[in-house]
Amino acid sequence: MSFRAIEWRSEAGILRLIDQKVLPGETRYQELTRVEEVAEAIRDMTVRGAPAIGVAAAFGILMVSRGREGDDRRRALQSADALLRASRPTAVNLFWALDRLKAVWNRPEATGPEIEAEVLAIEAEDVAVNRAISKHALTLCPQEVTFFHHCNTGSLATVDLGTAPGVIRSAHEAGHKVMAYLDETRPRLQGAKLSSFELMQYGVPHAIVVDGASAHVMRTRKVDMAIVGCDRVAANGDTANKIGTYNLALAAQDNGVPFYVAAPMSTIDFDTPSGDDIEIEERDAGEITRIGDCEIAPPGAPAFNPAFDVTPNRLISGIITEYGIARAPFGESLAALRSEIGKAPV
Ligand SMILES: CSC[C@H]1O[C@H](OP(=O)(O)O)[C@H](O)[C@@H]1O
Numbered sequence: 001m002s003f004r005a006i007e008w009r010s011e012a013g014i015l016r017l018i019d020q021k022v023l024p025g026e027t028r029y030q031e032l033t034r035v036e037e038v039a040e041a042i043r044d045m046t047v048r049g050a051p052a053i054g055v056a057a058a059f060g061i062l063m064v065s066r067g068r069e070g071d072d073r074r075r076a077l078q079s080a081d082a083l084l085r086a087s088r089p090t091a092v093n094l095f096w097a098l099d100r101l102k103a104v105w106n107r108p109e110a111t112g113p114e115i116e117a118e119v120l121a122i123e124a125e126d127v128a129v130n131r132a133i134s135k136h137a138l139t140l141c142p143q144e145v146t147f148f149h150h151c152n153t154g155s156l157a158t159v160d161l162g163t164a165p166g167v168i169r170s171a172h173e174a175g176h177k178v179m180a181y182l183d184e185t186r187p188r189l190q191g192a193k194l195s196s197f198e199l200m201q202y203g204v205p206h207a208i209v210v211d212g213a214s215a216h217v218m219r220t221r222k223v224d225m226a227i228v229g230c231d232r233v234a235a236n237g238d239t240a241n242k243i244g245t246y247n248l249a250l251a252a253q254d255n256g257v258p259f260y261v262a263a264p265m266s267t268i269d270f271d272t273p274s275g276d277d278i279e280i281e282e283r284d285a286g287e288i289t290r291i292g293d294c295e296i297a298p299p300g301a302p303a304f305n306p307a308f309d310v311t312p313n314r315l316i317s318g319i320i321t322e323y324g325i326a327r328a329p330f331g332e333s334l335a336a337l338r339s340e341i342g343k344a345p346v
Pocket residue numbers: 048049050051150151152153157163190228229230231241242243307
């Protein structure tokens with residue numbers, strides 16, 4: 001079975017999102033018609049995952065553009081664009097999608113159908129790109145393959161298949177004997193809540209482990225590869241992803257386990273030279289001091305909650321894109337793949 005985290009109901013102008021805050025306990029949908037609601041859904045992580053927030057923002061732009069013309073539309077889109085850009089800072093797909101749309105709507109002669117076509121293209125391309133990533137990743141998988149994944153970059157984080165869990169699912173469906181270890185991914189527990197939810201839907205054997213168990217699991221059990229998604233890859237291959245990814249990469253290196261990043265080209269930020277230049281979102285400390293409704297720290301205990309970290313390129317075995325797998329030196333291999341952008345994924 002398959003499900004979509006994001007659906008556009010064109011006639012009604014409704015963006016229907018699975019509320020990822022309440023999964024897996026409840027499958028609840030939010031139906032949004034205003035860009036302010038879309039920005040809030042990105043901020044509060046009703047919709048999350050780098051590609052998914054880019055696509056959701058694109059539909060926010062479409063909501064505003066419909067029914068408006070000329071200067072009135074340009075003015076309204078300028079403020080919608082600014083509102084959406086302020087929703088979350090780290091995942092570059094948000095800015096990529098907004099830049100791409102701005103290049104269309106900012107032209108005085110832009111038509112409504114042109115804007116809508118670009119939004120729908122962003123959505124459709126995400127599906128094709130994820131399939132191509134899986135195809136390239138399968139070339140790395142032995143017949144019996146054990147993966148290690150951090151966070152959730154599956155169907156819920158994209159339009160359809162997902163990046164890294166898309167690879168895990170594709171390997172399972174292609175007849176590989178698959179096992180996956182899933183970091184629970186403190187503090188929001190995307191691994192325990194969302195990746196496990198997805199793999200259960202697809203019947204993929206897996207086990208949730210606490211984040212601190214990754215080195216132990218790799219040392220004592222067979223793990224063929226760690227595979228993660230990403231929120232922003234710098235031009236030199238340094239990769240920002242969910243907090244804890246760097247620890248996983250260090251554990252993988254110490255245990256001789258290859259560490260792969262599944263990355264649509266839209267997540268590669270050629271304007272950011274290295275990981276030091278990536279803005280890391282800091283979220284509310286309450287995400288750490290509470291689990292659900294339960295306070296787990298002493299009242300008033302201070303906490304520091306960076307939502308992402310940067311894995312240095314030296315720990316990365318390969319970056320799997322829709323155009324092929326980039327390897328060190330990443331500055332060169334990513335630049336070579338950049339020349340493919342605009343072509344159909346292969
Ligand atoms: C391919 S999605 C990347 C990504 O999104 C996650 O962050 P969040 O749940 O905060 O939106 C995480 O870093 C995933 O790996």
